[in-house]
Amino acid sequence: MSKRTPKNRSARHKRLARQRTGRQARHPLRALQPPFRPYEEWISVPAGAEQLPDGVLDEDLRAFHTMVAELAPLYAGCVPLAAVYLEQHIRQGVLPIVDPTRPDMASLVPVDEFAAACTVAGDLPGDQVGPALHELHFHGALVVDDDHVIRLAELV
Numbered sequence: 441m442s443k444r445t446p447k448n449r450s451a452r453h454k455r456l457a458r459q460r461t462g463r464q465a466r467h468p469l470r471a472l473q474p475p476f477r478p479y480e481e482w483i484s485v486p487a488g489a490e491q492l493p494d495g496v497l498d499e500d501l502r503a504f505h506t507m508v509a510e511l512a513p514l515y516a517g518c519v520p521l522a523a524v525y526l527e528q529h530i531r532q533g534v535l536p537i538v539d540p541t542r543p544d545m546a547s548l549v550p551v552d553e554f555a556a557a558c559t560v561a562g563d564l565p566g567d568q569v570g571p572a573l574h575e576l577h578f579h580g581a582l583v584v585d586d587d588h589v590i591r592l593a594e595l596v
Contacts, residue, residue: 467516472580478522478588485512485519514574522584526577529590530570536589546589 473479489509497505507527511519529535535554539545555569564572576582581593 467518468579469515469520469577469583470518472583474522474580474583476522476583476585478525478584478586479520481521483508483519483521485509485517487517511574514571515578523574523577525584525588526574526590527570529588530573538585538589538591540592 469479470482485508489505489512504524507524508519511523511527515523530551533551534548535551536546537549537554539547551569551573552566555564555572558572558576573582577584583591583593585591
């Protein structure tokens, strides 16, 4: 006997199927579940979180808070810690990227050079390169591994 879904599925089966589909559509990266530690922690950012009274946090925590608040709209309000690492690389201007032919080797690639090689970001002005890279990340085209090195998705 095979375990096929019955033709007349129950309301519960239909509801679960809709939830799975909706969840993947809202946050493809979370649905992908990359097997790296930076995806174990997700920061849920409520609307209006960018407003913070003065003197509440020290300078480093305020910078982190501001960065996460800026990333929130790019990640549907739920930012993986990996996105923070990606943003730090973008701000430094260099991306450590794993060589697909040698998975144990990484190269430092300037952000602009990498963006020019991506068809999505090829003709973008400088201030749009970061959001374009985060969009690729959001959709799972690239992930950040345990060493904060970027791995590109393999095209099938």
